[in-house]
Amino acid sequence: MKHTDNNPLPTNSYTSRSRGDEVCKNRGMPLASSRDSHHSQINSDVWVVIPLYNEASVISEVIRELLPIFPNIACIDDGSQDGSGALARSAGARVITHPINLGQGAALQTGFEYAHEHKARYVVTFDADGQHRVADAKTMVERARTDGIAIVFGSRFLDDRTKPGLLKKIVLKTAVWVTNITTRTRLTDAHNGLRVIRDDALAQIKLRQDRMAHGTEIVVQLGKTKLPYVEHPVEVLYTDYSKAKGQSLLNSINILVDLIIR
Amino acid sequence: MLFQVLLIALVIIITLFAVRSLPGEKSLAIKRLLAMLFVVAAVIAILFPQLLSMVARFFGIGRGTDLLLYGFIIAGLVFAVLIIRAKARSDARVTDLAREVALIEARLDERLRSEER
Numbered sequence: 001m002k003h004t005d006n007n008p009l010p011t012n013s014y015t016s017r018s019r020g021d022e023v024c025k026n027r028g029m030p031l032a033s034s035r036d037s038h039h040s041q042i043n044s045d046v047w048v049v050i051p052l053y054n055e056a057s058v059i060s061e062v063i064r065e066l067l068p069i070f071p072n073i074a075c076i077d078d079g080s081q082d083g084s085g086a087l088a089r090s091a092g093a094r095v096i097t098h099p100i101n102l103g104q105g106a107a108l109q110t111g112f113e114y115a116h117e118h119k120a121r122y123v124v125t126f127d128a129d130g131q132h133r134v135a136d137a138k139t140m141v142e143r144a145r146t147d148g149i150a151i152v153f154g155s156r157f158l159d160d161r162t163k164p165g166l167l168k169k170i171v172l173k174t175a176v177w178v179t180n181i182t183t184r185t186r187l188t189d190a191h192n193g194l195r196v197i198r199d200d201a202l203a204q205i206k207l208r209q210d211r212m213a214h215g216t217e218i219v220v221q222l223g224k225t226k227l228p229y230v231e232h233p234v235e236v237l238y239t240d241y242s243k244a245k246g247q248s249l250l251n252s253i254n255i256l257v258d259l260i261i262r
Numbered sequence: 263m264l265f266q267v268l269l270i271a272l273v274i275i276i277t278l279f280a281v282r283s284l285p286g287e288k289s290l291a292i293k294r295l296l297a298m299l300f301v302v303a304a305v306i307a308i309l310f311p312q313l314l315s316m317v318a319r320f321f322g323i324g325r326g327t328d329l330l331l332y333g334f335i336i337a338g339l340v341f342a343v344l345i346i347r348a349k350a351r352s353d354a355r356v357t358d359l360a361r362e363v364a365l366i367e368a369r370l371d372e373r374l375r376s377e378e379r
Contacts, residue, residue, distance in 0.1 A: 076364075094368070094372075095368075096364050096365065096367070096368045097364055097367065097368075098360050098361070098364050099360050099363050099364065100356075100360055102357050102360055102361070106357050106360075106361065109361065110361045110364055110365065113361070113365060114365060114368060117365070117369075208354065
């Protein structure tokens with residue numbers, strides 16, 4: 001839990017606090033070259049919402065990879081102290097700055113309201129640390145469009161690309177089991193930050209839990225909309241970066257307690 | 263006897279402070295009635311400690327002081343829960359306020375940028 005002096009990474013960012021499975025490695029996909037203007041034209045009605053808290057080392061790269069596919073990016077700078085907001089702005093994202101730190105769920109809600117103001121048809125939630133692949137987000141939006149689906153959840157357990165540790169897998173699976181019992185959904189991965197949400201579903205969401213388990217709250221509220229949803233296989237990239245941030249298991253305990261005591 | 267006088271004075275003074283109107287707080291008649299009942303009960307208990315012991319024995323507790331201790335613990339817990347809930351409500355308001363500030367700032371920023379163009 002302690003910040004060590006030789007660790008250059010901010011220990012207090014969302015991903016270390018809420019989940020801890022993250023990354024910033026170059027993924028093997030040549031994304032920038034595979035797009036065409038046709039898609040970016042289509043995606044002009046999509047806003048990518050990125051809650052941002054102390055991710056200065058990776059945020060620029062994440063935004064640079066997203067921009068060719070998704071021209072509209074809203075970064076919610078949740079009171080970062082490491083200049084993440086300015087970096088995101090210069091990388092080409094719109095930055096909305098919370099005057100004080102409110103938590104990841106609150107940052108998502110701010111992003112939802114901002115996207116709603118800008119008449120977004122689809123919102124993509126994306127983690128600031130680069131654990132998600134842009135290609136996954138792109139196919140998820142395409143799937144929502146072509147199949148008329150209101151909510152697409154990313155799941156790392158639908159194929160075998162993602163390799164979480166055994167203990168982590170047990171905890172995540174338990175979390176999803178409790179979530180499925182307490183909500184009306186059938187999911188395989190409840191705490192995945194990559195989601196696509198259509199405007200009619202978005203209008204029915206109001207995240208209240210500032211600090212923790214908004215992953216659950218969002219599922220609960222989306223489940224109540226009774227709108228069509230699917231899970232889509234995505235890859236979550238675990239690297240040394242995530243291990244440097246650590247404390248994922250302690251946070252998993254938090255997730256479980258928040259799930260049970262609601 | 264001296265200590266009893268002191269205690270009664272303290273109970274009355276503290277209760278007076280508690281029921282005084284504060285800015286932003288609603289003064290509820292029920293709350294004030296309860297405070298008055300509390301003062302009466304406290305004064306009786308201070309003047310006639312044997313009464314407290316009788317009540318305690320009625321409930322199957324050894325001594326009046328034990329009854330007082332249990333009551334104190336319960337009151338403390340209730341107090342803590344009320345404070346935590348009040349703080350959560352106030353936090354939710356702060357969140358809404360901060361979000362509104364952030365969104366207004368973003369709107370201003372965008373207006374300025376579109377005017378520059």
